[in-house]
Amino acid sequence: MSKESKTKEQLLEEEARLRQRIAELEMLEAEHRIIEDELRQSKRELSIRNEIISIFLTTPDDEMYAKVLRVILKHTESQYGFFGYIDQEGNLVCPSLTRDIWDQCQVPHKNFIFPHEQWGGLWGQSLKEKKTLYSNKPLPVPEGHVPILKTLIVPIIHGTKLIGLLAVANKAEDYTPQDQTMLETIADHIAPVLHARLQRDRQEAERQRSEEKLRESEAKYSALVEQAKDGVVIVQDEVFKFANKAMETLSGYSVEELIGKSCLDIVAPEHRDFVAQRHRLRLQGLPVPASYEIKMLDKNGAKKEVEVSVGLINYQGKPAITAFIRDISERKRMEEELLKIQKLESLGILAGGIAHDFNNLLAVTIGNLSLLELEISGYGDTASELLEAIKTASYQAKRLTQQLLTFARGGAPIRKVVYVSNLLKDAVNFALSGSRVKCELIIPDDLWPAEIDEGQISQAIDNIIINAEQAMPAGGLIRVWAENVTVEPTLSLPLKRGEYVKISIQDQGVGIPEENLPKIFDPYFTTKQKGAGLGLSIAYSIIKKHCGYIGVESELGVGSVFHIYLPATREKISTAPSGGVSEEKFCCGWGKILLMDDQEMIRNMAGQMLTRLGYRVEFASHGEEAIRLFRQAKESKDPFCAVILDLTIPGGMGGKETIQKLREIDPEVRAIASSGYSNDPIMTEYQKYGFKGIVSKPYEIKELSEVLHKVIMGNEGPAQTFG
Numbered sequence: 253m254s255k256e257s258k259t260k261e262q263l264l265e266e267e268a269r270l271r272q273r274i275a276e277l278e279m280l281e282a283e284h285r286i287i288e289d290e291l292r293q294s295k296r297e298l299s300i301r302n303e304i305i306s307i308f309l310t311t312p313d314d315e316m317y318a319k320v321l322r323v324i325l326k327h328t329e330s331q332y333g334f335f336g337y338i339d340q341e342g343n344l345v346c347p348s349l350t351r352d353i354w355d356q357c358q359v360p361h362k363n364f365i366f367p368h369e370q371w372g373g374l375w376g377q378s379l380k381e382k383k384t385l386y387s388n389k390p391l392p393v394p395e396g397h398v399p400i401l402k403t404l405i406v407p408i409i410h411g412t413k414l415i416g417l418l419a420v421a422n423k424a425e426d427y428t429p430q431d432q433t434m435l436e437t438i439a440d441h442i443a444p445v446l447h448a449r450l451q452r453d454r455q456e457a458e459r460q461r462s463e464e465k466l467r468e469s470e471a472k473y474s475a476l477v478e479q480a481k482d483g484v485v486i487v488q489d490e491v492f493k494f495a496n497k498a499m500e501t502l503s504g505y506s507v508e509e510l511i512g513k514s515c516l517d518i519v520a521p522e523h524r525d526f527v528a529q530r531h532r533l534r535l536q537g538l539p540v541p542a543s544y545e546i547k548m549l550d551k552n553g554a555k556k557e558v559e560v561s562v563g564l565i566n567y568q569g570k571p572a573i574t575a576f577i578r579d580i581s582e583r584k585r586m587e588e589e590l591l592k593i594q595k596l597e598s599l600g601i602l603a604g605g606i607a608h609d610f611n612n613l614l615a616v617t618i619g620n621l622s623l624l625e626l627e628i629s630g631y632g633d634t635a636s637e638l639l640e641a642i643k644t645a646s647y648q649a650k651r652l653t654q655q656l657l658t659f660a661r662g663g664a665p666i667r668k669v670v671y672v673s674n675l676l677k678d679a680v681n682f683a684l685s686g687s688r689v690k691c692e693l694i695i696p697d698d699l700w701p702a703e704i705d706e707g708q709i710s711q712a713i714d715n716i717i718i719n720a721e722q723a724m725p726a727g728g729l730i731r732v733w734a735e736n737v738t739v740e741p742t743l744s745l746p747l748k749r750g751e752y753v754k755i756s757i758q759d760q761g762v763g764i765p766e767e768n769l770p771k772i773f774d775p776y777f778t779t780k781q782k783g784a785g786l787g788l789s790i791a792y793s794i795i796k797k798h799c800g801y802i803g804v805e806s807e808l809g810v811g812s813v814f815h816i817y818l819p820a821t822r823e824k825i826s827t828a829p830s831g832g833v834s835e836e837k838f839c840c841g842w843g844k845i846l847l848m849d850d851q852e853m854i855r856n857m858a859g860q861m862l863t864r865l866g867y868r869v870e871f872a873s874h875g876e877e878a879i880r881l882f883r884q885a886k887e888s889k890d891p892f893c894a895v896i897l898d899l900t901i902p903g904g905m906g907g908k909e910t911i912q913k914l915r916e917i918d919p920e921v922r923a924i925a926s927s928g929y930s931n932d933p934i935m936t937e938y939q940k941y942g943f944k945g946i947v948s949k950p951y952e953i954k955e956l957s958e959v960l961h962k963v964i965m966g967n968e969g970p971a972q973t974f975g
């Protein structure tokens with residue numbers, strides 16, 4: 253059968269086959285198209301993915317988010333969008349909102365951070381549900397916000413953890429499931445790199461925070477250690493591994509010199525064994541006290557008292573010792589000072605007791621001597637000379653007891669306006685009697701008077717001159733001069749501005765070593781075998797009480813100069829300068845005097861003086877007796893014209909209480925206080941207590957006559973009421 257002769261059936265069959273073939277080809281073509289589409293899609297995804305990854309790898313944070321967003325917007329053909337990540341606190345942080353949105357958006361708070369609790373709208377829902385959402389209908393937006401007509405939102409999930417969000421909006425056409433798939437695929441690509449990047453950022457931030465903390469704490473500790481006044485060291489294997497700045501001052505070595513040095517090198521030899529043993533025991537973990545006091549040896553070989561507080565640490569992987577070293581030399585010195593003062597106080601009490609009795613005996617001696625002097629006038633030179641010698645010795649004894657009494661009571665000076673010239677002459681004569689040392693005294697005629705307690709200042713000057721003399725065992729010259737000075741604050745003296753009489757006492761003696769200079773005014777400081785170390789401390793305390801100043805300059809082997817400043821006054825001097833004893837100068841009187849003193853010898857001596865001066869005398873040995881006699885005399889219309897009351901009556905009523913009672917009987921009573929303690933506050937401020945005058949024991953007839961005259965004649969100045 254030929255081709256032409258094919259049957260109709262055959263033809264129909266062929267046609268069917270052909271149709272089938274066409275359909276198959278069409279299907280193949282469709283499949284081919286799909287594959288092609290998929291290939292294109294997958295190529296596109298690959299290119300997006302590569303683009304994004306390259307951005308992640310090459311772009312710094314601040315630009316990365318914006319760049320990635322730009323790629324996504326391009327591929328999703330969207331107008332706006334944002335790309336954010338979830339921070340450690342769980343908030344959404346958007347380093348990139350599309351610049352257009354940013355510019356066009358009028359919302360007041362264009363925050364980059366959206367706190368978790370404020371997540372809202374479609375993007376909030378997507379975040380909360382970790383689900384892709386899209387809408388092709390306009391969304392409600394706050395006023396001023398760009399209009400969102402269509403949007404597609406995809407959360408970025410790593411593992412199961414939400415780590416970010418991609419959102420795009422306003423594509424010209426509707427968003428399709430293909431768009432969703434594409435954006436989800438992009439999100440899947442971004443997830444691991446974003447996660448890695450966030451992890452890295454977090455670790456970096458963490459590291460920076462710890463570094464910052466470490467730096468801060470290091471700075472804090474090094475400031476603490478470096479600014480500490482105490483020395484701080486780390487010692488390992490007995491050598492210094494670390495030392496702070498304060499250690500330089502403390503040890504005299506620089507920090508560089510200290511590092512590597514044996515710690516025992518800066519310990520005084522007598523304490524080295526002790527320190528080494530402590531060190532050993534501590535390192536063995538045995539219980540040893542955490543702090544101790546030792547002597548340290550500095551670079552110059554000087555010893556310092558230090559307190560060491562020690563601890564055990566691990567330093568560079570090995571046990572080491574930290575030590576805080578405090579200089580306690582000053583504290584020790586203060587403690588010693590306090591001890592000295594306490595000793596001095598107890599000495600004062602003891603000395604005071606002895607000196608008081610001794611002074612009363614001297615009062616009798618000196619008083620009687622002054623009477624004897626009157627008796628023997630005309631007995632010839634020998635008698636006068638002998639008497640003079642006794643007087644000199646008695647006056648030396650008087651000064652000594654006064655010295656002790658000043659210490660015992662340490663009271664305020666009883667000031668009088670005087671020229672220091674006579675006082676200086678007397679002091680020099682007294683201190684240098686019998687000495688090989690010569691003295692040159694230079695006093696200008698126009699020297700201002702000073703308001704001082706003569707007894708006390710003489711004592712101070714005596715002490716200085718005696719020291720000067722002792723400093724020149726082979727003899728020499730002491731120069732004493734006085735001058736007027738005006739102290740201005742610029743002179744940097746510890747004195748108030750004003751006028752002063754300056755007394756300088758210069759010797760050519762051994763001089764004072766520099767290290768002793770700060771100590772010479774300390775009580776008990778002496779370099780002499782038989783010295784008590786009291787002379788200068790007494791001088792110092794006296795001059796201080798006069799609101800003056802004492803200073804010293806000295807050069808070894810050349811000599812020393814002591815300078816004393818005493819407040820000057822322009823007041824006229826009321827009392828006549830002291831001269832020799834002569835009866836013409838006594839102020840004789842009349843009338844009856846009551847003398848109260850517990851010592852019979854004094855009563856006798858003063859009684860004789862008073863009789864000699866023309867007065868009648870009655871005696872009382874204590875306050876009660878004095879009051880009785882005073883009252884009797886008043887009632888019998890033969891009252892006393894003055895009373896002299898001893899302030900201290902052991903076991904009885906003394907002058908202070910007696911005067912009160914006498915004033916009750918007669919408010920106008922003319923009373924004189926008498927005491928060996930010239931520094932007693934009652935002697936200094938007698939008027940406050942109701943007395944009209946004072947007489948310090950020991951006294952001579954002349955002094956007694958003057959004070960009686962003054963009190964009886966009523967020129968003692970305005971009387972003050974007591975109480």
Ligand SMILES: Nc1ncnc2c1ncn2[C@@H]1O[C@H](COP(=O)(O)OP(=O)(O)OP(=O)(O)O)[C@@H](O)[C@H]1O
Binds near residue numbers: 786
């Ligand atoms: N002019 C001086 N030259 C050298 N050293 C002096 C001089 N004056 C004082 N000193 C030193 O000061 C120390 C203290 O003097 P201070 O007068 O207080 O006590 P002292 O003379 O030792 O004993 P005291 O005076 O109690 O008998 C002396 O021991 C001496 O070392």
Ligand SMILES: [Mg+2]
Binds near residue numbers: 715719783786787788
């Ligand atoms: Mg002395």
